[in-house]
Amino acid sequence: FFGTIHYTSAGNPAKYAERIKEAGVRVIHKVSNLREGKKAEGAGVDAVVAMGYEAGGIIGRSGISSFCLIPELADNLNIPVIAAGGIADARGFAAAMILGAEGVEIGTRLLATKECPVPGKIKEAVLKSTCDSTIVLESPVVMRVLRPELTGSDSPAPAGQVSGIIKEILSVKEVIERIVDQKFVEF
Numbered sequence: 001f002f003g004t005i006h007y008t009s010a011g012n013p014a015k016y017a018e019r020i021k022e023a024g025v026r027v028i029h030k031v032s033n034l035r036e037g038k039k040a041e042g043a044g045v046d047a048v049v050a051m052g053y054e055a056g057g058i059i060g061r062s063g064i065s066s067f068c069l070i071p072e073l074a075d076n077l078n079i080p081v082i083a084a085g086g087i088a089d090a091r092g093f094a095a096a097m098i099l100g101a102e103g104v105e106i107g108t109r110l111l112a113t114k115e116c117p118v119p120g121k122i123k124e125a126v127l128k129s130t131c132d133s134t135i136v137l138e139s140p141v142v143m144r145v146l147r148p149e150l151t152g153s154d155s156p157a158p159a160g161q162v163s164g165i166i167k168e169i170l171s172v173k174e175v176i177e178r179i180v181d182q183k184f185v186e187f
């Protein structure tokens with residue numbers, strides 16, 4: 001799965017998938033339920049990202065957790081499923097692979113890294129979090145963010161429920177190495 005990849009989310013991939021593929025670029029589309037997954041597959045995308053409801057950022061209205069969404073998509077689609085939502089370490093990675101994912105997308109864990117350019121107070125808020133430290137904003141888009149009392153600000157700070165198990169600022173390299181080194185599953 002090498003080469004240039006174009007990543008689309010939120011909306012109908014059919015609009016762009018054909019043109020992007022004609023240019024020799026692979027397309028990955030983010031979905032939050034099986035209906036969207038089938039639509040994306042029908043539009044010719046190369047893979048889908050399964051966006052679980054526990055994820056940080058824009059999550060859609062489906063409300064389906066990664067534990068249910070990954071196997072449902074893996075069972076019903078013929079294209080690879082990449083898991084997103086709730087993965088911060090080797091345990092989450094292994095769980096996603098066992099549930100049928102062929103890769104993972106990690107968001108919140110990378111917020112609390114040395115390289116991430118967000119303000120320090122956002123990183124500190126992630127470290128202070130428990131798994132109920134996020135809320136879902138309904139408007140203008142459905143988005144999971146840190147509770148404003150944790151960040152001390154009303155501007156939305158996207159982060160997922162998995163914040164609750166992140167207790168250290170690491171480098172991106174350390175995050176990846178810890179996942180790779182603690183081998184729960186073979187690559």
Ligand SMILES: Cc1cc2nc3c(=O)[nH]c(=O)nc-3n(C[C@H](O)[C@H](O)[C@H](O)COP(=O)(O)O)c2cc1C
Pocket residue numbers: 009030051054055056057058084085086087105106107108109111157158159160161162
């Ligand atoms: C700070 C932040 C910003 C994000 N911005 C986007 C975005 O612009 N577009 C998008 O499709 N997903 C976005 N996401 C979602 C991530 O790409 C990823 O799917 C999600 O964070 C995975 O769940 P996790 O946070 O539990 O790891 C964002 C996530 C975070 C934490």
